[in-house]
Amino acid sequence: MPELPEVETIRRGLLPRLKNKILQHIVVTETRLRKPLQEQDLRRHLQGRRMIDIRRRGKYLIFLWDNNAAMLLHLGMSGRLGYYRRQTDAEPHTHVIFTFQRGEQLHFRDPRRFGFICCYRADDWQQCRPLKQLGVEPLSRFFRTKYLMQHLQKSKRPIKNALMDNRIVVGLGNIYANEALFHAGIHPQRACDSLNEVETERLRLSAIQVLRRALHQGGTTLNDFRDTQGEPGFFQAELTVYGRAGESCRRCGAKIERLVLAGRSTFVCPGCQR
DNA sequence: AAACGCGCCTGCGGGC
DNA sequence: TGCCCGCAGGCGCGTT
Numbered sequence: 001m002p003e004l005p006e007v008e009t010i011r012r013g014l015l016p017r018l019k020n021k022i023l024q025h026i027v028v029t030e031t032r033l034r035k036p037l038q039e040q041d042l043r044r045h046l047q048g049r050r051m052i053d054i055r056r057r058g059k060y061l062i063f064l065w066d067n068n069a070a071m072l073l074h075l076g077m078s079g080r081l082g083y084y085r086r087q088t089d090a091e092p093h094t095h096v097i098f099t100f101q102r103g104e105q106l107h108f109r110d111p112r113r114f115g116f117i118c119c120y121r122a123d124d125w126q127q128c129r130p131l132k133q134l135g136v137e138p139l140s141r142f143f144r145t146k147y148l149m150q151h152l153q154k155s156k157r158p159i160k161n162a163l164m165d166n167r168i169v170v171g172l173g174n175i176y177a178n179e180a181l182f183h184a185g186i187h188p189q190r191a192c193d194s195l196n197e198v199e200t201e202r203l204r205l206s207a208i209q210v211l212r213r214a215l216h217q218g219g220t221t222l223n224d225f226r227d228t229q230g231e232p233g234f235f236q237a238e239l240t241v242y243g244r245a246g247e248s249c250r251r252c253g254a255k256i257e258r259l260v261l262a263g264r265s266t267f268v269c270p271g272c273q274r
Numbered sequence: 275a276a277a278c279g280c281g282c283c284t285g286c287g288g289g290c
Numbered sequence: 291t292g293c294c295c296g297c298a299g300g301c302g303c304g305t306t
Contacts, residue, residue: 003299034282034301059300077300078284093284112283114300130301157277165277166301173299222299223286242299263279265297 002075004138004171005214006225006233007059010081013228014106015054017083021100022050023065030095034076034116037096045069045119051100058134058170068122072130076114082107083228135168138207143169145201152192152200159195160188161262163207172207174264175220175242180207182241187273188266189259213238241267 002010023046031037049065056062061081063071075081082091086103096108096117108117120128136142151168152159162168163177172180181188183206186199195203219225219233222243226232240250245258245267254271 006299032283074300076283077298110283111285112298114283116301155276161277164300175299220299225299262277264299 002079002219002225003059003173003176003214004056004211005176005217005235006219007061007075007171008056008215009219009227009233010075011054011056011061014081014083017104017228018051018100018106019053020050021104023047023098023100025099027097027099028095029090029097030113033095033110033113034074035118037117038119041119042071042096042117045121046071057131057137058166059173060130062125062131070120070122070125071117072120072125072128073108073117074115074130076110076112076116078112078224079108079110079115080224080226081228082109082226082230134166134170136170138169138171138211143204143208145197145204148204149197149200152195155192157192158188158261159186159190159192159203160266162192163203164262164264169207171211175222175239176207176210176214178242178267179210179240182267182269182273183210185272185274188261188268190274241269243267 026042026047028037028039031039046065049067051063052066053064054061059074061073084105088105090097090107091109093111094107094109098106152162155162160177160181163172184203186203214220214235217233217235218227220235221232222236241256244256247256249256249269249271252271254269257268257270259266
């Protein structure tokens, strides 16, 4: 579920609350996540350690500890992280509870269990499988038009598929890929190698703007996204095409169409996107 | 080798 | 009311 703005919203909510706190114990009630949860691993690396930072790479959260261990956490489609000032009863589908000093808690909930948590030692987390093959961060200086052009020129697949390919650029899921393409005026089915430099630049800027704007609004809450305090995001009010099949385009009035690309719902305004 | 389809899960809303 | 179906924001694997 959560894409870059939602994951970053969670990171920003957790960092000031958990930084420099000592993790006292871990309770695992469900190990059948996307990857089986290695409970002993978690305990061995993290118990009694002080958390020194929380970073984000794409849609992954990376918790760093005073022994240089790293805990990688992915929210999948339905994952949530809840912060509580003191010991609190678990909501349904809570799989892991981290308890810090003075009873502060972090609850990991994930009804669909597409998320996962794993641990790495000091010397190998940056080279771990999930992170190693990721492309550039869209809100960093490495996301250049030239870089995007180079990737697009060697592919004939639909541009939307490439935009959601995290080996090229990370953090854009179905919602923001659809929105970025609308704002750039580019049809999601266009072959990658048909985009010229002007269009590529427009797409890059649109992606950045959509992500920034969504981040500013605390993410998009369609059904269940909540930040660490249980608050929803507000970007859904600014969605222009996503989920609006059959409704009229806010810009040109044409009827928004729904099609399927790479198995995902795709929304397009036939008037605005070419 | 790129790129697609599918499976992993539960929950929800719509149609009958 | 209740059942069944399709659909949901992600990722990785196997196949072609």
